[in-house]
Amino acid sequence: MSQTRETGTLGKLMVLLDLVTHADTPLRFTDILARARQPRGTLHRQLSHLVEEGLLELDGDGRYAPGLRLLDFAARSWARNEFRLVAEPHLSELQQATGETVHLGVLRGQSIIYLDKVEGRQPVRMYSQIGNASPCYCTGVGKAALSLLPPETLVDLLAGLSFTSFTASTHASAETLAAEIREIAEQGYAFDREEHEAGIRCVAAPVWSEDRTFIGGISVTGPAYRLSMELLRQWAVPVQLAAARIMEGMRVRLGPRR
Template identity: 60%
Template sequence: MMANERDEEAGTGTLGKAMAVLETVALAERPMRFTDVLAVSGQPRGTLHRQLSHLVQEGLLELRPDHAYVPGLRLLKLASASWARNEFRAVAAPFLEALHRQTGETVHLGVLRGREIIYLDKVESRQAVRMNSQIGNASPVYCTGVGKAALAALDAEALDAILSGLELRRFTPQTITSRAALLDELAQIRASGIAFDREEHEPGIRCVAAPVFDAGRALVAGVSVTGPAYRVGEVQLDDWAPRVRHAAGGIMAELSARLGPQR
C-alpha cells in the first residue's frame, strides 16, 4: 500500500531523484508547497529543499510568491520541440487526418510508455473542447482502446512485465478489472486486429482502435476513433473497424518504408 508510491522508476542517481520530485509537483492536482512535497517525497528536508531550488533555477519549476511550486515554462519549450520533431507522429499524421475525414469523429494516436499510454496526437471532431488537452496525457493501458490495442501487440514476456503488479482500477461499470478477462480480451484483439473501448474508461465514450507496432524501432502504439455513445453505436464502431485497421496498416507500411531502409 505504501510500496508503490513511485512504482515506475525508483529515481536512481541525482537526475532520477530530481525528476521524481519534478514529476510529483508537475502532476499534482494542485500547487504544492514545500511541506506537501516533503510529505510524499520521503526525503530529508535539506535534500528536498536543494532539489527544489535546483529545479526552480533550471526553469523546470516555478516558485510563486506564496511559496507554491508550479510547473515551469521550460517544460513547454522542450516538449514543443519534442513533439514537433517526432518522426512517428509525422509519419502517422496524414493517416489520422484521413481517418478523421472518413469518420468525422476524434482520432487519437497513442504510444505505449512503461505502463501508460501517452497520447502523441489527435484530430478533433470539431473544436468543441478546443484544445489538445489530450496530447501528452497519460492514460491507463487496460481500459482504453489504444491501450488495449497496444497491449495486444506485445509478446507474452513484455505483457507480463506490464501487467504484473498493475492495479486494474474500476473507472466505469464496464471497466475490465480481472486479469483473466483482460487476457481473454487481448486474445480476441490479437485475432481480430481491433480493440473496442465500450465506455470502459469514461462513461458515455466509445472507441475503436487498432495496434501499430514496429519491432525494429521497439515501438508499440495504437490509433483510434472515439465518439460519444449517444452518437456512436456499437454497430457504427464495427463499421469503422476496417478503416481503423487500414490506417494502422498504412502507418506501419510507411514506417518501414520511410525509416526502415536506412536503419
C-alpha cells in the same frame, strides 16, 4: 504510471518533478516535504536545483509549480516526432471518413501517451489530450497496444497493473484483461466499451514502428449514443487500413537507413 528509478541523483529529482506535476495545485515546501521521503535540507536543495533549471517554478507565495521550460522541451519533441509525422495525414483521412475524433497513442511503461488527436471542425483544446497519459487497460488504444506485446512482456506488464474502476465496465483483473487481449490479437482490433469514461466508446487498431520503438494504436472515439457497437464494428476495417498505411509509412521512412 512512471517507471522512475528512484535512485541516483536524477531519479530522486524526477520523483519530485512527478510529485509536483501530478498535484492539482501548486505545492508549498511543507506539502512536498510530507510526500517526499527526504530530509528538509536535502529536499530544499533538490527543489532549488529544479527551479534553477526551469523544471519547476517558485511563485511569490512559496508555492512550487511545474516549470514552463517543460513546455519548450515538449513542443520540440512533439513537432519532430517521426511516428506522429508519418501518422498525421492518415489520422486526418480517418477523421474525414468517420467524422469522429481520431487519436494516436503509444505505450510507455503502463500508460498510453497520446501523440496526436484530430477532431472535426471545432477548434478544441488540443493540449488537453495530447501528451496526456492514460491507463493501458481501459482504453482502445491501450488494449490494442498490449495485443502487440510478446507473451512474456505482456505477463510482466499485467502483473504490475493496479486496476482502477473508472466505470462499471472497466476491467478489474489481469485475467479478464488477458482474455480480451488474446481476442484482440486474433481479430486485429479493439473496442473501448465505456471502460474509461461513461458514455464514450471507441474502436482501435494496433500500430507499431518496425524497430518497435513505438508500440501503440489509433482509434476513432465518440459518444455512445452516436456510435453503436454495430457502427464501431463497421469502422474496424477502415481503422485497420489506416493503421496499415502508417506502418508502411514508417517502414519507408526508417528502411533506407538500416
